[in-house]
Amino acid sequence: MKYYSGIDLGGTKIYAIVIDETGKVLGRYKIKTEGENDADKLAVKIADCYLESLKLSGIAEKDITALGLAVPSSVNVDLGILKYAPNLGMKNVEFLKILKRKINKPMFMDNDVNMGIFGEYSLGSARKYKHVYGLFVGTGIGGGYILDGKVIRGVSYTAGEIGHMIVKIGGPMCNCGKSGCLEAIAGKVGIINYIKKQVEKKGKKTALSDISPDWRKTVGSSALRKCYEMEDEVVVKAINKAAKTIGIACANLVDVVGVEAIVLGGGLIEEMGEVFTPMVEENMKSYSIADGANGVALIKAELGDDAVALGAAWFTSLEENKNYLK
Numbered sequence: 001m002k003y004y005s006g007i008d009l010g011g012t013k014i015y016a017i018v019i020d021e022t023g024k025v026l027g028r029y030k031i032k033t034e035g036e037n038d039a040d041k042l043a044v045k046i047a048d049c050y051l052e053s054l055k056l057s058g059i060a061e062k063d064i065t066a067l068g069l070a071v072p073s074s075v076n077v078d079l080g081i082l083k084y085a086p087n088l089g090m091k092n093v094e095f096l097k098i099l100k101r102k103i104n105k106p107m108f109m110d111n112d113v114n115m116g117i118f119g120e121y122s123l124g125s126a127r128k129y130k131h132v133y134g135l136f137v138g139t140g141i142g143g144g145y146i147l148d149g150k151v152i153r154g155v156s157y158t159a160g161e162i163g164h165m166i167v168k169i170g171g172p173m174c175n176c177g178k179s180g181c182l183e184a185i186a187g188k189v190g191i192i193n194y195i196k197k198q199v200e201k202k203g204k205k206t207a208l209s210d211i212s213p214d215w216r217k218t219v220g221s222s223a224l225r226k227c228y229e230m231e232d233e234v235v236v237k238a239i240n241k242a243a244k245t246i247g248i249a250c251a252n253l254v255d256v257v258g259v260e261a262i263v264l265g266g267g268l269i270e271e272m273g274e275v276f277t278p279m280v281e282e283n284m285k286s287y288s289i290a291d292g293a294n295g296v297a298l299i300k301a302e303l304g305d306d307a308v309a310l311g312a313a314w315f316t317s318l319e320e321n322k323n324y325l326k
């Protein structure tokens, strides 16, 4: 039996898993990081997390065949270069080279959302499909695209970034520097900005102030769900607008690339999927051309926190991806 490691590097955490060659997860380990943006220090932490995950799995380090790393960045997968990760404060870093000094294994690195959807496509809710788009709604909105079983990355490794598709010209400012991006309207950051505007400029009241007093800075998806269930007018409007906009983005997707299935995932969908999905579906169908979205399955991601690390480990384990290993 062969064994593989998958590591999901986020802005504030490192999550490592170990799988066997059948895709079975043998162990997981997670550590928090505090805005670490020094590549060497980060590599040390990744190596610690990796070793702990091995201990918990009962697998010796020498028995790991290869390691897949997923990062919040566009990635030059051919050269192992992390291109731009604002959450890690890194730009054009040969990160695999640095990590290799700490973990001497064949490695592969890709964008986290690409690996998350690859996980769902290979081992999760999209197993039945070949042509799949993954749309993950959390603080921001990430996307990843699989065509005939291949991850599509584009010539500059930026394909799939649906969160930065402009859905409203002159719309709200996005963290990326553009305005009117899907994420700036329908990601949690966009939802909160909309609520802020209603409260501060229009004098509206929201129960969010009681449930989550710090909501302007940070708010959990569960607080939004509670307010939605209480029929808080401002929150209901904000969520409905977000779901409608995501539905329209899905219609655009179907019109342009014609996927078989769209996987919806991320914190907001995990918490409020039953609210979002019907509205996304209704709008996807009514805004796509010539009933194009009628046969498109809208499915919920099922791998949760494992998706990204599992996708990275599984991608790395496949014979057909051997050439990517560094």
Ligand SMILES: [Zn+2]
Pocket: 163, 164, 174, 175, 176, 177, 178, 181, 183, 184
């Ligand atoms: Zn943007």
